[in-house]
Amino acid sequence: MTGVIVAAVCGAAIPPIVAISDTHVDSLSGTTATSTFQLEPDGDIGKYVNALYTDLGDWITPTGAAGNDYEAKMTTISGFLSSGTAGSWLALGTLRAWTRTSSSGTQTYVGTLEIRRASDGTVLDSATITLQARKI
Secondary structure (H helix, E strand, C coil), X not given: CHHHHHHHHXXXXXXXXXXXXXXXXXXXXXXXXXXXXXXXXXXXXXXXXXXXXXXXXXXXXXXXXXXXXEEEEEEEEECCCCECCCCCCEECCCCEXXXXXXXXXXXXXXXXXXXXXCCCCCEEEEEEEEEXXXXX
């Protein structure tokens, strides 16, 4: 904490803070159930449960630091994605979304999401993301 105070007093730039939390997105529908988790290029975290969007906060503070200086990678623990990319680092200057759908029964995807600084590959935070889609 002392370093932050010294940096603020001395005029040095305070580095952005990347923070994500374990998230469970659960959808239930009589037709096709859809659960989506996304990292947005403006620094927001969002989810869609069927067609209803919810803002979950920010993946970076200040949000003005968001963009191509950061990358995200989803690594599959179990299940599979209906859409979105797993296993590759993706620049966060573009919307990145991971979706699981179900048109029959319950379908679940679990992955580890990491965010890193693109310039040096340093992983700044990670979280477990669970996408559950239940068609009733």
